[in-house]
Amino acid sequence: MLRRLFPLIVLCALWCASSAAFARNCAITVEATDMMTFNLKTLRVPGDCTQLRVTLKHVGRMPAQAMGHNWVLTETRHHRDVGLAGGRMKLADDYLPRNDARVIAHTPVIGGGQSTEVVFPTSRLRRGGAYTFFCSFPGHWNMMKGTLVFG
Template identity: 50%
Template sequence: MTISRILASTVLLGALSVFAPLTYAKTCELTIAGNDAMQYDKQSLEVAADCTEVKLTLTHTGKLPAAAMGHNWVLTETAVFQAVATAGTSAGLANDYVPKDDKRVIAHTKIIGGGESTSVTFSTSALKKGGDYTFFCSFPGHWSVMKGKLTFG
């Protein structure tokens, strides 16, 4: 190998190491379950600061169908969660009881019934370290009891 090739390889490796952090991505996986008693199995979820995206999987451990006891998982800032939940009621089952194109919604899953599961993957770029976030089920009447805190960082 010639000196010029060694030098070119060294420069290329150096350049790649400078840009490596820009392409680094870490998907962190979370799971939560809801049941026929309108309860999540977790009251809080934590996302580590080095996560660039989150894959959340929701499982419905009950037996009732989505139209009767459907569950989803919606994430908003705590300050707006009640308003989003209320607006979701009029959005209807076809829209998963989530206001269509509502910028206050950071992420949400579809509505599922007993025995089903669903996932959503979202970027953590919308989250701030130490921010105040609430997750909830927006099925009518559920959000007042099926809710919890998500922390980032």
């Protein structure tokens, strides 16, 4: 019986190995400071990544209420409007409009010494698309930003 199942087992193993080779999970760590800066201005995500994990570390000391930061990703054309809309929201909303379809991914707002992360499928991105990541804390979005390049 094992002799009959062996070819099936080999086929299953090959299929699993090939699926894993095509499905790559990628990770990036971004640091935010009390000086309203990210340590990275450009994030490059390989086109074979099927999922992206972004870890945000607030390396400053100030609390979220005074100098909180989050990581928000939108298409570049939506960056300004989402940033302005976020300025009208509250900390409990992570300074983002709820269920805003323009937001591809975001982390919660964190304070100094904290870290957080977001994991999202790259199927929401297109190769060569224009993407901006930023902090939506009021007043931060226009200077605390960078570019995400996919592909």
